[in-house]
Amino acid sequence: MVRPGGRSARVQQSVHAAVNELVAEVGRDALTVPMIAARGGVTPSTIYRRWGDLRELLSDVAVEHLRPDSEPADLGSLGADLGAWAEQFLDEMGSAVGRTYIRDALLGDQDGTNASRCSDYAAEQIVIMLDRAVARGETVPPVETVIDQVVAPMMYRILFRPSVLDTAYARRLVDSCLRGAS
Known part of the structure; x- marks a missing residue:
């Protein structure tokens, strides 16, 4: 079970921030998981384990923008x-x-x-x-x-x-x- 707050929340926050920053800098179509991971301070395997793939990560970020x-x-x-x-x-x-x-x-x-x-x-x-x-x-x-x-x-x-x-x-x-x- 994922704890509210803690490391899980920090990872989500840093990865979401990385996606938003990189979209502004290089555009959505140029994004890659390794690029996001490096900016977010996590390993690519963390992103794949938590989100599955780039499409699911972008989906998660989009939902937060729609809140x-x-x-x-x-x-x-x-x-x-x-x-x-x-x-x-x-x-x-x-x-x-x-x-x-x-x-x-x-x-x-x-x-x-x-x-x-x-x-x-x-x-x-x-x-x-x-x-x-x-x-x-x-x-x-x-x-x-x-x-x-x-x-x-x-x-x-x-x-x-x-x-x-x-x-x-x-x-x-x-x-x-x-x-x-x-």
């Missing part, structure tokens, strides 16, 4: 909160960098663990907004409804139709979802 930094803004109503969150989500995930992280997260995800983690990140953010709305006395849809009607269509467009993305699209999805809840 939200903070709670969604409290703007006074579910419509405002969810609308602002959806716009930000679309902007961040729909950027070239965001799409690369999404693809990396899924590419090295043999068992679906990383996809579940990313889905959980979005669900956790939505639950925060829904709980605040309930505390204000608002009618709210179930979290899975928000995922199905707001997050899922945005992810489809981000991955397969990025040329037709705009904040108005995000707002329309939110408005439609909330109309169905009332």
Whole structure:
């Protein structure tokens, strides 16, 4: 069992930092496990033992980049909160960098663990907004409804139709979802 903190956490932190630094310096396509290991202060065998291969390591790093930094803004109503969150989500995930992280997260995800983690990140953010709305006395849809009607269509467009993305699209999805809840 992996201990929280300790050597395992230090190895993960140094290897993730090495990946991020090297991507900035030489680009993602030039990365090699020996290069990352040397920068991270570990042996290549440590990377292979922990992550399996470069694809799985890049997937792990991508998932960490996709983790939200903070709670969604409290703007006074579910419509405002969810609308602002959806716009930000679309902007961040729909950027070239965001799409690369999404693809990396899924590419090295043999068992679906990383996809579940990313889905959980979005669900956790939505639950925060829904709980605040309930505390204000608002009618709210179930979290899975928000995922199905707001997050899922945005992810489809981000991955397969990025040329037709705009904040108005995000707002329309939110408005439609909330109309169905009332």
